[in-house]
Amino acid sequence: MTSLQAWPRADDLRREIRDHGRALLPGLLSRDEAARVASATSSLPTRRAYRGNTGVTFDSQALGPGSELYDLFQSAPMVCTARAGLGLPEGAPVQRLIGWIHRYKVGEYIPPHRDVSGDIQLVVSLHQPPPENGGTLFVADVGGLHPVPLSTGDALLFVARELTHYSVALVPTIDNPRPVKVVAVGRYHF
Numbered sequence: 001m002t003s004l005q006a007w008p009r010a011d012d013l014r015r016e017i018r019d020h021g022r023a024l025l026p027g028l029l030s031r032d033e034a035a036r037v038a039s040a041t042s043s044l045p046t047r048r049a050y051r052g053n054t055g056v057t058f059d060s061q062a063l064g065p066g067s068e069l070y071d072l073f074q075s076a077p078m079v080c081t082a083r084a085g086l087g088l089p090e091g092a093p094v095q096r097l098i099g100w101i102h103r104y105k106v107g108e109y110i111p112p113h114r115d116v117s118g119d120i121q122l123v124v125s126l127h128q129p130p131p132e133n134g135g136t137l138f139v140a141d142v143g144g145l146h147p148v149p150l151s152t153g154d155a156l157l158f159v160a161r162e163l164t165h166y167s168v169a170l171v172p173t174i175d176n177p178r179p180v181k182v183v184a185v186g187r188y189h190f
């Protein structure tokens, strides 16, 4: 399923995570694979996720063992990638893996936050609309605020407990009046 052309070297991942808290994995999925998975998961049970007292909501779907995306997060290449990012020894067991999908529509976004648990997180873009429709992910570190330009199929490995992150609201355009954005997330506890 994964189609990453040039898998990042473990020491490069470690350096990126150590220095910046994040590492981009372009083309983790092909656009076709991402579209297929986004479509295949659209009928999973969905709830509205609420973000504190911000009043912001969006659709959220839990991913469990046996689902294709959970199995991807649990696969050896993904676990090795997560381990490498944290500088953990080969074979360090995953204590817990939680997976979910977020689906955003016009006006929806995730407000600034840091995650409360997990050692490292993998975010996979299953559908990213054109930039003019918004939805861009931002992360903040000591160096300031940085856009993370994820295209459909790209992934970001990052330390979600340490980096404040958020996305901007989706906006309609004439060409794309009802944009949606779909991301899958795997949260690893080692």
Ligand SMILES: [Fe+2]
Pocket: 113, 114, 115, 160, 165
């Ligand atoms: Fe988060």
